[in-house]
Amino acid sequence: MKRLTSVIFTLLLLTAASAPAFAQTQPAEQQEKPSATQRVISWYNDHLNYGTITLLMTVESSFIPFPSEVIVPPAAYQACDSDNAALYVTPSKFVNVLLVIVFATLGALIGALINYVLSLLLGRPIIYWFADSKVGHMLLLDSAKVQKAEDYFREHGNVSTLVGRFIPAIRQLISIPAGLARMHIGKFILFTSIGAAAWNTVLAILGYVAHGQKDLIDKYNHELTIALLALVAIGVVYVVCKWIISAKKRKNETPTQE
Numbered sequence: 001m002k003r004l005t006s007v008i009f010t011l012l013l014l015t016a017a018s019a020p021a022f023a024q025t026q027p028a029e030q031q032e033k034p035s036a037t038q039r040v041i042s043w044y045n046d047h048l049n050y051g052t053i054t055l056l057m058t059v060e061s062s063f064i065p066f067p068s069e070v071i072v073p074p075a076a077y078q079a080c081d082s083d084n085a086a087l088y089v090t091p092s093k094f095v096n097v098l099l100v101i102v103f104a105t106l107g108a109l110i111g112a113l114i115n116y117v118l119s120l121l122l123g124r125p126i127i128y129w130f131a132d133s134k135v136g137h138m139l140l141l142d143s144a145k146v147q148k149a150e151d152y153f154r155e156h157g158n159v160s161t162l163v164g165r166f167i168p169a170i171r172q173l174i175s176i177p178a179g180l181a182r183m184h185i186g187k188f189i190l191f192t193s194i195g196a197a198a199w200n201t202v203l204a205i206l207g208y209v210a211h212g213q214k215d216l217i218d219k220y221n222h223e224l225t226i227a228l229l230a231l232v233a234i235g236v237v238y239v240v241c242k243w244i245i246s247a248k249k250r251k252n253e254t255p256t257q258e
Contacts, residue, residue: 061111073207119179
């Protein structure tokens with residue numbers, strides 16, 4: 001089973017849009033020692049349960065670089081295997097995969113809240129200083145990346161915390177400008193949860209349907225892209241409609257001056 005998850009991980013790197021650094025990983029036979037990321041993945045495969053899913057998704061959603069593509073798909077597949085006592089809860093595959101999505105989304109929300117709270121408390125100068133520090137560079141951060149996320153937030157507003165979950169290099173950092181802008185915590189949690197749940201659902205479906213077969217991944221790569229765009233469109237339409245309804249309601253409630 002561990003070999004199967006490793007195959008799924010390798011194949012998912014072919015289609016993963018976020019995690020370009022991991023796509024450049026050399027073949028195993030060319031590597032003398034496993035990287036830190038590979039060691040974490042190996043540990044994850046050996047200790048795959050709902051707790052480790054939540055833990056690594058928390059890491060993935062914070063400023064520490066780690067791809068969700070190696071967390072959710074293997075978990076979704078193994079959750080449907082009756083031999084995996086840690087993830088197989090009921091004979092219903094739907095329930096098991098749903099639990100993977102729920103715990104992955106919980107972890108993503110926790111990680112996003114860490115970024116949000118730290119940015120809110122520390123402020124812009126310290127955040128940018130940290131991004132350009134040696135520790136920040138070790139975490140693949142720099143002020144340009146933070147600035148890019150902040151510009152995206154300014155351009156798209158609160159909805160960027162939802163849509164941004166689908167965009168490489170923005171997904172992990174979009175919570176920082178939300179905290180700097182003191183975005184309403186309730187809206188932040190709602191938009192982040194919706195975006196993370198949608199993305200995790202796509203990854204879970206991919207992991208379960210693909211079953212480690214490159215042909216299937218190649219076949220449905222175009223459909224996956226369309227599905228991602230459709231989910232983003234649905235989220236944007238929802239937010240816009242809600243804003244229009246709220247605006248009309250406020251206008252109707254405003255007393256007319258005589």
